[in-house]
Every structure is written in structure tokens, then in C-alpha cells.
Amino acid sequence: MKRNYLESTDSTNRYIKRFLSQGEDVAVFAKRQTGGMGTKGRSFLSEAGGVYLSVLSFYQDFPAERAFELMAHAAVAVCRTCRGFGLAPEIKWCNDVLVNGRKIAGILIENTLSGGKVRASIVGIGLNVSNALDGLGGIAVNMRELLPAPPAVEAVRDLLLENFAAPSDFSDYLGFAGFLGQCVSVTEGDLQYDAVARDILPDGRLLIEERGKLRALSSAEIAIKIR
Numbered sequence: 001m002k003r004n005y006l007e008s009t010d011s012t013n014r015y016i017k018r019f020l021s022q023g024e025d026v027a028v029f030a031k032r033q034t035g036g037m038g039t040k041g042r043s044f045l046s047e048a049g050g051v052y053l054s055v056l057s058f059y060q061d062f063p064a065e066r067a068f069e070l071m072a073h074a075a076v077a078v079c080r081t082c083r084g085f086g087l088a089p090e091i092k093w094c095n096d097v098l099v100n101g102r103k104i105a106g107i108l109i110e111n112t113l114s115g116g117k118v119r120a121s122i123v124g125i126g127l128n129v130s131n132a133l134d135g136l137g138g139i140a141v142n143m144r145e146l147l148p149a150p151p152a153v154e155a156v157r158d159l160l161l162e163n164f165a166a167p168s169d170f171s172d173y174l175g176f177a178g179f180l181g182q183c184v185s186v187t188e189g190d191l192q193y194d195a196v197a198r199d200i201l202p203d204g205r206l207l208i209e210e211r212g213k214l215r216a217l218s219s220a221e222i223a224i225k226i227r
């Protein structure tokens with residue numbers, strides 16, 4: 001896969017869109033982003049010292065119903081990378097990777113769909129290595145804070161792309177979802193309640209048990225309760 005290494009850009013997800021017309025898979029890394037994009041229209045703090053990667057992939061026959069596999073695959077690649085540096089990562093449904101309950105990475109996926117198929121996907125990953133996280137109030141963490149000797153950002157970057165290129169399956173994703181079976185606090189719009197997280201379905205919905213009833217959630221936020 002072609003690779004582009006940038007010093008700085010507003011957002012690697014935005015930058016990589018210039019390759020959409022070319023039909024060839026490509027990866028873009030930036031040392032920092034000035035307008036990093038998160039999910040739900042949020043911004044993603046992207047100071048130098050983190051890994052900011054977007055991968056553009058094209059597909060011939062990828063049913064849109066299976067789009068969650070792209071998220072699962074990216075999350076597994078991030079977890080394997082963290083584990084490769086001695087950390088114990090966990091997936092927080094559906095697109096965050098945590099270590100010790102704090103967010104070390106986020107994933108933003110933008111798909112191009114037509115005729116019920118995913119034609120192209122942009123998988124954007126931000127992974128905190130030694131980048132400053134000022135102003136996030138301790139909800140985020142980087143490798144420097146967790147490890148006695150933090151790795152070089154280039155080593156993390158290269159392992160992340162290597163893991164991204166390796167196969168994974170849904171059971172690998174579930175294997176990193178350590179919160180399953182635990183009580184979580186669910187926020188669904190204005191509603192907030194406690195439930196037990198039972199499973200993640202292959203289409204990405206979270207199966208929760210609330211007051212004895214099972215329900216599959218497609219969009220909500222969860223906070224993992226202290227164990």
C-alpha cells in the first residue's frame with residue numbers, strides 16, 4: 001500500500017479524500033493535525049507525538065450490512081498495537097480503545113456507499129503515544145504515562161499499519177471487549193440508565209440487559225462502571 005507521511009495537516013481523514021478518485025488503497029500519516037475530527041462532529045486533539053493515520057481502501061463487493069467489520073478490524077489493530085508495547089487495552093463499544101479505563105485511541109470511519117455496498121472506506125485512527133493531552137481532564141491517556149520507557153512514535157506508527165494489514169475476525173474484537181458481562185451506564189439521548197452489557201452483535205449493536213429484558217442498541221454511549 002502506498003504511504004504518505006505528512007508533517008502536519010488539518011485532518012488525515014480530510015486529506016486522504018483527494019485519493020478517492022484514484023481507486024488505489026493508500027495510507028496517510030501526519031505528525032500532528034490542526035483540525036482532527038472525532039465522531040459525532042467532535043474534534044480530536046492531535047498534538048505532535050501521537051499517531052494520526054487514515055487508510056483508504058476500495059472494495060468490489062462489500063455489503064453495507066457488514067460495514068461494522070471495518071470498525072471491528074481497526075479496533076483490533078489498535079489493541080494489538082497497544083499490546084505489542086506491553087499494555088492491556090480494552091475496547092469500549094464501539095470505537096474507543098482504553099487502557100486502565102482511560103482513552104488511548106479513537107477511530108473515525110467514513111464510508112462511501114452505493115447500491116447497498118461499501119465502495120470505499122476511510123479508517124482514521126488517532127493513537128496517543130507521547131502527545132500532550134492538556135485540557136481533557138484525565139479521560140485520555142498516552143503511552144508515555146503508562147510505560148516506563150515510551151516507544152518512539154515511528155515504531156508505534158509502523159506496528160499499527162502492520163496490524164491493520166493483518167487479518168482479524170469478529171471474535172478478536174470480542175476478545176478485547178472486556179466490559180461484556182459488566183454493569184455499564186448507558187446514555188441514549190436524554191435518557192441515562194444502568195444496564196448489563198451482554199454482547200456485541202456482528203452488525204455492531206450492543207446487546208444490553210436492563211431490568212431482566214434484552215435490548216440491542218445501535219447508537220448510545222456507554223460508560224464502564226468502576227469494577
Ligand code: BTN
Nearest residue numbers: 011013037038039106107124126
Ligand atoms: C473519536 O474518538 O472520536 C475518533 C477520533 C479519530 C481520530 C483520527 S486521527 C486520524 C484521523 N483523522 C481525523 O481527523 N480523525 C481520525
